[in-house]
Amino acid sequence: MVVRLHRVAGATLLLAAAALLASCADSPGASVPSVEGSWGDVSDSSAPSLDFAAGGRVSGTDGCNRLMGHWTQDGATVILIDMASTMMYCQEIDTWLSAAATAEIDGETLALFNENGDPIGTLQR
Structure with a gap:
């Protein structure tokens, strides 16, 4: 049971990290310089x-x-x-x-x- 929970937690953490990286890559203006x-x-x-x-x-x-x-x-x-x-x-x-x-x-x-x-x-x- 403990091993199964660790696998679920690990998979959830991996998915969350992938989603965070994907959202950074798709951020509007991520590669656009400031007009300042x-x-x-x-x-x-x-x-x-x-x-x-x-x-x-x-x-x-x-x-x-x-x-x-x-x-x-x-x-x-x-x-x-x-x-x-x-x-x-x-x-x-x-x-x-x-x-x-x-x-x-x-x-x-x-x-x-x-x-x-x-x-x-x-x-x-």
């Missing part, structure tokens, strides 16, 4: 860039106007929330980044999309 950090050239205020801080704050520039708001990440998808921008007149500057609503991480590239899901540009890490 800088994208674009943050040292050049005339170039588009975003800085994603721990805790969900995002700030940056579209090359003219300052951008700020919050972010969340689900796998490779980043959602920009409550984005605000200064409204300076920007002659000869494409302010495409101010229209960003979501982003997708693809390696060292951050592809940005407007609220309709249309691609509007990319930033490099």
Whole structure:
């Protein structure tokens, strides 16, 4: 009886370990890097860039106007929330980044999309 209980307990433990390993392998975003950090050239205020801080704050520039708001990440998808921008007149500057609503991480590239899901540009890490 004791040997049988040990076998059942051992089999149960083995199944539980296998299930735990399988759930880790299938975890969404397990191999997707965090968006945290800088994208674009943050040292050049005339170039588009975003800085994603721990805790969900995002700030940056579209090359003219300052951008700020919050972010969340689900796998490779980043959602920009409550984005605000200064409204300076920007002659000869494409302010495409101010229209960003979501982003997708693809390696060292951050592809940005407007609220309709249309691609509007990319930033490099």
